[in-house]
Amino acid sequence: MAGQLSIAKALNDALRKSLESDPKTVLMGEDIGKLGGVFRITDGLQKDFGDDRVIDTPLAESGIVGTAIGLALRGYRPVVEIQFDGFVYPAFDQIVSQLAKMHARALGHVKMPVTVRIPFGGGIGAVEHHSESHEAYFAHTAGLRVVSPSNAHDAHWMLRQAIESDDPVVFLEPKRRYWDKGEVGEDPMLPLHSARIVRPGTDATLIAYGPMVKVCQEAAKAAEEDGRQLEVVDLRSLSPIDFPTLEESLKRTGRGIVVHEAPVFLGLGAELAARLTERCFYHLEAPILRVGGYHAPYPPSRVEETYLPDLDRVLDAVDRALAY
Amino acid sequence: MTVKSTARARKKAAPGVPDKTSAGSAAPELVQLLTPEGDRVEHPDYPLTVTPEELRALYRDLVLVRRFDAEATSLQRQGELGLWASLLGQEAAQVGSGRAMRPGDYAFPTYREHGVAWCRDVDPLNLLGMFRGVNNGGWDPNEKNFHLYTIVIGAQTLHATGYAMGITKDGADDAVIAYFGDGASSQGDVNEAFTFASVYNSPVVFFCQNNQWAISEPTTVQTRIPLYRRASGFGFPGVRVDGNDVLACLAVTRWALDHARTGQGPVLVEAFTYRMGAHTTSDDPTRYRQNEETEAWKAKDPILRLKAHLEKEGLADEAFFAEVEAESEKLGLRVREGVRSMPDPDPTLIFDHVYTEQHPLVDEERAEYEAYAASFEGGEHH
Numbered sequence: 001m002a003g004q005l006s007i008a009k010a011l012n013d014a015l016r017k018s019l020e021s022d023p024k025t026v027l028m029g030e031d032i033g034k035l036g037g038v039f040r041i042t043d044g045l046q047k048d049f050g051d052d053r054v055i056d057t058p059l060a061e062s063g064i065v066g067t068a069i070g071l072a073l074r075g076y077r078p079v080v081e082i083q084f085d086g087f088v089y090p091a092f093d094q095i096v097s098q099l100a101k102m103h104a105r106a107l108g109h110v111k112m113p114v115t116v117r118i119p120f121g122g123g124i125g126a127v128e129h130h131s132e133s134h135e136a137y138f139a140h141t142a143g144l145r146v147v148s149p150s151n152a153h154d155a156h157w158m159l160r161q162a163i164e165s166d167d168p169v170v171f172l173e174p175k176r177r178y179w180d181k182g183e184v185g186e187d188p189m190l191p192l193h194s195a196r197i198v199r200p201g202t203d204a205t206l207i208a209y210g211p212m213v214k215v216c217q218e219a220a221k222a223a224e225e226d227g228r229q230l231e232v233v234d235l236r237s238l239s240p241i242d243f244p245t246l247e248e249s250l251k252r253t254g255r256g257i258v259v260h261e262a263p264v265f266l267g268l269g270a271e272l273a274a275r276l277t278e279r280c281f282y283h284l285e286a287p288i289l290r291v292g293g294y295h296a297p298y299p300p301s302r303v304e305e306t307y308l309p310d311l312d313r314v315l316d317a318v319d320r321a322l323a324y
Numbered sequence: 325m326t327v328k329s330t331a332r333a334r335k336k337a338a339p340g341v342p343d344k345t346s347a348g349s350a351a352p353e354l355v356q357l358l359t360p361e362g363d364r365v366e367h368p369d370y371p372l373t374v375t376p377e378e379l380r381a382l383y384r385d386l387v388l389v390r391r392f393d394a395e396a397t398s399l400q401r402q403g404e405l406g407l408w409a410s411l412l413g414q415e416a417a418q419v420g421s422g423r424a425m426r427p428g429d430y431a432f433p434t435y436r437e438h439g440v441a442w443c444r445d446v447d448p449l450n451l452l453g454m455f456r457g458v459n460n461g462g463w464d465p466n467e468k469n470f471h472l473y474t475i476v477i478g479a480q481t482l483h484a485t486g487y488a489m490g491i492t493k494d495g496a497d498d499a500v501i502a503y504f505g506d507g508a509s510s511q512g513d514v515n516e517a518f519t520f521a522s523v524y525n526s527p528v529v530f531f532c533q534n535n536q537w538a539i540s541e542p543t544t545v546q547t548r549i550p551l552y553r554r555a556s557g558f559g560f561p562g563v564r565v566d567g568n569d570v571l572a573c574l575a576v577t578r579w580a581l582d583h584a585r586t587g588q589g590p591v592l593v594e595a596f597t598y599r600m601g602a603h604t605t606s607d608d609p610t611r612y613r614q615n616e617e618t619e620a621w622k623a624k625d626p627i628l629r630l631k632a633h634l635e636k637e638g639l640a641d642e643a644f645f646a647e648v649e650a651e652s653e654k655l656g657l658r659v660r661e662g663v664r665s666m667p668d669p670d671p672t673l674i675f676d677h678v679y680t681e682q683h684p685l686v687d688e689e690r691a692e693y694e695a696y697a698a699s700f701e702g703g704e705h706h
Contacts, residue, residue, distance in 0.1 A: 026493075052493060058523060063482055063516030070486020073465065076493070090512070098479050101460070105472050108677040109464035142678050142686075166680040193684075240684045 004181040007149070010156035011041050011173065013184075015079065018163045019049050022077060025163060027054045028064055029081030029117075038083055039119055039178055061091035068114050069099055077113045079163055085120040086129025092137075099168045100143030111166040115159075119175035120148070121211045121261050123308055125301040132298055133262035138170040139239040139271075146238040147192060148172035150213035152181060154236060157188035165192065172238075174211035195242035197249065201231030204255035204321050207246060207272060209235035212259045212309060219314040230318065238268055246272070247279050254285035255321040259309050264292040286324035289317045353550070353564050354596060357571040360624045362632025364571075372575040376639040382570050383634060384648050385419045386627045389439040391652040392448050395659045396438075396455070400605040404663050405455045409436045413568070413600030416626030417533050419443060420573025421501060421595070424581055428469070428498040432484035435473040436533075437503050444470040448655075449662040458669050478504055478511030481530065485517045488526035488584075499527040499585040501577070507538025509554065510546045518558040518590070527584035529577065530555075530592045533567060535599035540612040555592035567597025568626040598624070671697070 005013070018025045027042060033056040036043030046054035057064050061082060068078035082088045088095070095116060102112050122131030139146045145167050149155040155173070162169040190196060198213065199220050206216040213234045220230035231249055235241065250256050256276060258269035269290035276288055291309045299307045355367050374382075393411050400408040411418060414436070422443025425431065431440050441451055450463040454473060461472035474480035484502030491498050508514050509532060521528045534551055536543055543551070555562030561583070565576040573595055580591035598621040602609050609618075634640040675690040 058516070058519050060512075060516040060519060062513055063485075063520050066479065066482025066513060066516070067486030067489060067520050070483040070488070071490045072486075073471070073483065074487045074490025074494070076490055093476055093479060094482065094513075097476050098474075098483070102472075103680060104677045105459075105461040106465060106677075107459060107462045108680070110466065111680050145679070145683075243684070 003183075005152045005156070005184050006179050006181050007152050007155045007174070008039060008041055008178040010152040010182075010184050011159055012043055012045070014156045014159040014163075015042060015045060016048070018079070018160055019045065019053060022163075024075060025053070025077045025079065026071065027079050027081070028057050028068055029055075030057055030059055030064075030083050032056060032081050037081060039175065041117075041173075041178075042081065061087055061089075062094050065091040065094035065099060065114075065116065069094065069102065069112065072112050072114050073110060077163065079115040079117060082116060082118045084126075084130045085118055085132040085134060088116075088118055088134065095138070095144070095168075095170070096141050100141045102143075103167070104143060112168045113163075113166045114168045115162045115165075115171055116168070117159075117171045117173060119178075120172045121174055121176055122298060122304050123176035123211065123261075125304070127301070128298065131301075131304065133260065133293065135170075135172055135238050135260075136262060136267050139268060143168065144239060145169045145193070146172065147236060148174065148210035148238060149236065150174060150177070150208075150210055150234050153184045153189075154234075156184045158192055158236065161188060161192040172210060176211050177214065180214070190236070193237040193240050193242060195236055195245040196234045197231060197245065198234045199230070199232040201229040202253060203228045203230060204257060204318055205231045205233060205246070205249045205253045206257050206259060206314065206318075207233050207235060208259040209238060210261075212261060215309060215311060216259055216314060219311045219318070222311060223315060223318060228318065228322070241272070243275065243279065246276060250276055250280045250288075251283040254283055255324075256284075256288040257291060257314065257317045257321055258288065259291045259314055259317075261293055261308055263295050264290045265295045267292055286321045289321050291317045353552070354566050355563060355572050355576055356566040356569050357575060358566075358569045358629055358633055360568070360629050362629045362634075362636055364633065364637075367572070367575075370572065370575040370579055372571055374571065374574075379630070379634060380640055380644060382419060382423065382574070383627070383630050383640070384651070385423065385439070385442060386415045386570060386630060387648050387652055388655055389415050389419060389442050390627060391656055392442070392659060393438055395656045396452060397601070397605065399452075399660065399663050400455070405452060405605075406457050407455050407604050407606060409455075409604045410601040411436050411438050413598045413621065413626070414533055414535055414595075415439050416570035416630075417531075417567035417573050417595035417597050420570040421531050421577040421593070424574050424577035425501065426498070426581075428496070429581060430469040430471070430484075430487055430498065430500045431503065432471045432480040432487070432500065433473055433503045434477075434480065434505060434508070435475050436505075437473070440501075440503065441470055444468040446470050448659060449666070452659070452663055453666070456663060456666055458666055459673075478508035478513040478517075480504070481508070481514045481517035482520070485521045485526055485528050488521065488528035488590075489524055491527050492524065497585045499529060499581045501529045501531050501581070503531050503533065505532065505538065506534040506536065506543045506546055506551060507541065508532075509551050518554070518560075518592075521590040522558045522560055525587070525589040527587075528590045529580040529584055530590060531577065531580075532592065532594045533597055534594050535567075535597050537599050537603070537609070537613065539603040539607060540609075542613075550594065552592055552594035560590045560592065562592040562594065564594045564596055567595030568621075568624045568629070570626055570630060
């Protein structure tokens with residue numbers, strides 16, 4: 001897989017490989033057939049694998065996830081596409097009460113190898129309900145695994161790993177990065193639930209995932225010009241979280257800043273800050289700070305840049321952390 | 325499939341939007357093969373040939389299912405179960421539809437399908453685990469093709485439809501029954517299941533037990549047309565059957581399953597019945613319904629009518645009824661003893677089966693709990 005691929009193309013290739021390698025894999029979603037999905041992630045797949053395996057569904061999100069559960073019970077491995085983040089809520093019961101709990105309710109007798117792909121996050125100038133970051137709801141739910149890639153390599157391999165998982169996986173795709181290109185390697189390099197230090201540093205650790213990894217990398221680059229060495233950790237997996245990698249980093253840097261688009265209040269950053277404080281208390285020079293969205297509905301697109309964390313807001317938090 | 329086209333034609337010929345009361349009235353389209361007095365009647369669309377052995381077997385099913393249910397209600401009153409959802413009055417709907425299934429067919433129940441479970445040969449004690457609080461289901465659904473009980477109203481109809489979509493993909497001739505109630509007919513999931521099953525032509529029978537009450541709400545709160553007619557809007561046949569008539573339920577469900585398994589798509593069966601007891605042991609129906617209504621339904625009892633038929637036709641003697649009674653006593657005893665000796669799970673059950681594969685947070689919390697428990701004298705904390 002030499003050459004540079006966009007995240008979108010890397011995902012498309014991953015779906016193709018999954019369809020090729022396992023005849024039980026089926027894709028389901030709205031407009032994923034001839035159209036190839038509104039983001040073209042399934043482009044060409046129905047043509048090559050047939051409408052029996054790449055299934056255009058009625059416009060009913062609960063129905064999509066609920067029938068995927070039934071297909072999984074029959075031995076299939078469904079990969080469902082939710083068209084936009086804000087459209088997943090009608091399927092909330094099926095994901096949280098049915099899909100997530102089925103394995104435990106059956107005392108292990110059944111497995112739910114269902115992947116729920118959701119383009120998430122803002123920054124694309126969309127109308128409302130098209131820019132949300134709802135990862136905390138899913139990460140809060142036992143029984144679900146939640147992951148989010150930040151680059152083309154991870155997009156490809158993490159999706160294949162997610163589809164191969166016998167547990168349900170919520171796969172959050174950073175839609176504003178769909179067209180960012182990167183190298184996709186020949187093997188995954190990491191297990192699905194490991195974090196990765198994408199930039200080493202000594203003064204503070206920036207923790208991010210999905211679309212915010214790029215922002216943090218840019219912030220670290222800018223900080224370097226001021227003589228500050230920021231470490232950037234790409235979380236990759238939001239449930240479970242790779243705490244050993246984070247602890248090791250924080251114990252070296254003594255300062256941590258979590259960055260996500262989702263509202264700060266009760267967001268993933270709250271859990272990260274609490275747990276890392278418990279585990280690294282004597283190594284910390286400052287409280288773990290959080291940068292994220294506000295406790296407000298996702299704003300109209302003309303003001304979304306105010307809502308979304310950017311380089312300056314990250315560096316502002318770095319300043320505050322270093323001031324302790 | 326002349327039967328199918330006849331049924332379809334009949335539904336199409338049905339009058340338009342009727343007045344509100346007809347939603348709660350059994351007349352006029354009710355399929356009945358055995359009158360409340362125990363007389364056999366024929367229906368042109370649903371012929372049924374049953375041997376005396378089969379009739380006696382159905383009677384035995386009905387009696388044993390009712391006995392099991394009564395035993396469970398008593399066990400709840402004795403504190404052995406936290407809750408029980410009684411099927412009293414709905415035995416014929418469940419046994420009739422359950423016995424219409426083939427071994428390869430699959431049932432997706434609500435939490436009240438004890439009679440269907442019986443027909444699928446699920447150990448009744450398995451059903452009691454969740455009501456006692458020792459698990460949240462626990463049986464292997466694929467062992468008897470009987471899915472776990474589903475409590476969120478209507479959610480299982482989508483699972484049933486997805487499973488049926490899988491049958492089509494496999495090219496198999498199995499079929500699925502999705503059980504639900506009159507209350508669930510209002511749920512989005514049920515209507516989405518109708519849509520998916522319809523557009524994919526899936527082999528699923530939607531079996532609605534209209535027991536007239538969704539806890540305290542009568543069917544008039546859910547619908548202004550008879551529920552079976554909802555099917556026509558989705559493009560598949562709907563049939564209303566006397567839910568207290570085990571023969572009619574058997575014949576109609578058998579037809580519906582064959583319709584589904586032969587590639588003709590879904591069917592909605594509305595079994596018109598009555599919830600004789602409370603919604604669950606936590607409910608008090610005296611607050612919302614009249615005794616006279618319940619008394620009127622007593623006259624339509626599913627077991628008495630089959631017994632009357634067996635007696636009138638001389639198809640069963642005293643020895644048979646005594647034998648079933650003795651078997652029912654035995655079942656009651658087995659259920660009582662089984663529940664009372666059902667062990668509480670080890671508290672670490674909490675951490676079992678959350679995921680199929682290793683999950684560090686669950687492992688960590690299990691270890692924390694175990695260390696905490698071990699810190700008590702004797703190493704146990706309950």
